[in-house]
Amino acid sequence: MDKRHLDEEQLRESLGDVAYHVTREKGTELPFSHPYDHLFDEGIYVDVITKEVLFLSKDKFDSGCGWPAFSKTAPDAPIKEQSDTRYGMIRTEVETETTHLGHVFNDGPKEAGGLRYCINGASIEFIPKEDMEKRGYGSWLNCL
Incomplete structure (x- = not known):
């Protein structure tokens, strides 16, 4: 269910404290703390x-960084990038209109374009291939 209609209090209740902190307050979950880090199902x-839709399982790889990593975004994913200079670093933050996702770095697999989208697991939801049709994502099956 799309949660854009919820007010901030309802959204916090719906997401939980960690996901709310990550998505709305630009927080970061602890490395190796989210099960998506080691999930490689289709x-x-x-x-x-x-x-x-933001990412496809075929573009996910084990970067060893402790967060889910992808070499690229899904076609037409509504992701935007902006400079992030917090904590004395210069990084490129990735987010959608509503959601802080993580950062993108230039140290990904060269054969896949060289990017590593380092994404907080709390900011995304995995839809298994076998559930995609019934969840309304059937048109994405040919992309896997």
Whole structure:
């Protein structure tokens, strides 16, 4: 269910404290703390708030960084990038209209374009391939 209609209090209740902190307050979950870090099943990853498709399982790889990593975004994913200079670092933050996702770095697999989208697991939801049709994502099956 798309959660864009919820007010901030309802959204916090719906997401839980960690996901709310990550998605709305630009927080970061602890490394190696989210099960998606080591999930490599076929499917898609959607924005936890809007349910828009962001990443495909075929582009996920084990970067060893402690967060889910992807070499690229899904076609037409509503992801935008902006400079992040917090904590004395210069990084590129990735987010959607409603959701902080994580950062993108230039140290990904060269054969896949060289990018590593380092994404907080709490900001995305995994939809397994076998559930995609019934969840309304059937048109994405040919992308896997």
